[in-house]
């Protein structure tokens with residue numbers, strides 16, 4: 001039986017361990033992917049630190065997987081060995097529950113999560129349910145595609161479904177792993193794009209990514225600055241800081257929407273008056289299905305949206321994770337599998 005390298009966590013709070021394992025075989029309706037690159041996401045801390053209830057160890061993390069179909073199990077008709085594909089956070093669904101019967105697979109009551117319910121992409125090979133697989137365009141290199149499968153899809157899919165129209169003022173809060181992609185997508189979708197960050201030093205980068213305007217929260221109250229520009233139809237909150245997010249509500253235009261994708265645990269502070277007087281809304285958004293991933297990859301290839309990444313070999317997963325978790329990375333960290 002052939003063997004592969006994988007990086008696993010064997011208990012909550014445990015270290016990353018480089019191990020040899022048998023190459024897994026795809027079962028019914030599953031495919032095996034030869035992993036070429038896997039992004040490291042902040043949510044991998046859920047595996048590392050044991051923050052996901054019921055998670056079974058040892059577990060191989062990783063839900064930003066880019067590679068090629070290597071083998072397919074029985075009943076798989078859509079995929080063939082050699083096809084370039086990606087897999088994100090949404091790792092499959094039951095097809096039977098009420099959200100699934102309505103076609104809303106992301107909200108499946110029995111949904112699987114890549115790298116949490118089953119082993120993920122910190123490995124040479126991964127086996128995933130066929131319905132979790134997205135086709136990847138040929139002109140997108142694997143290391144640049146990987147972060148689009150969680151960070152990318154989350155901002156792309158939330159932005160395109162939030163009701164803003166071409167020319168509307170859309171503000172992106174935070175210029176990090178999610179935000180640096182959000183600015184690019186907002187610009188490429190035809191919105192008047194405003195980046196919101198702390199400090200004047202980020203202005204040049206924000207404009208390079210496509211922002212028409214930059215608001216420095218250390219220089220002025222961001223809500224006032226947004227109102228000076230006419231008010232935001234949409235604020236995409238990407239930095240997980242409840243206080244900074246709450247401070248933007250008064251920057252929304254009439255019928256404006258605060259769209260939250262940065263995963264914070266603290267409550268937002270929003271008064272009913274702030275919402276009802278201007279008919280404002282607050283909405284959250286999870287990532288998306290495999291088809292949404294596929295749309296994200298195609299739009300990115302078409303429009304030139306690319307993540308800024310730092311590459312590490314699989315063997316250096318512990319260093320790579322440290323770079324991510326310390327917020328030093330500019331902006332996404334990607335593991336590459338060199339054979």
Ligand SMILES: [Zn+2]
Pocket residue numbers: 041042043063089150151
């Ligand atoms: Zn993620």
Ligand SMILES: [Zn+2]
Pocket residue numbers: 093094095096097098099100101107108109110111
């Ligand atoms: Zn379901």
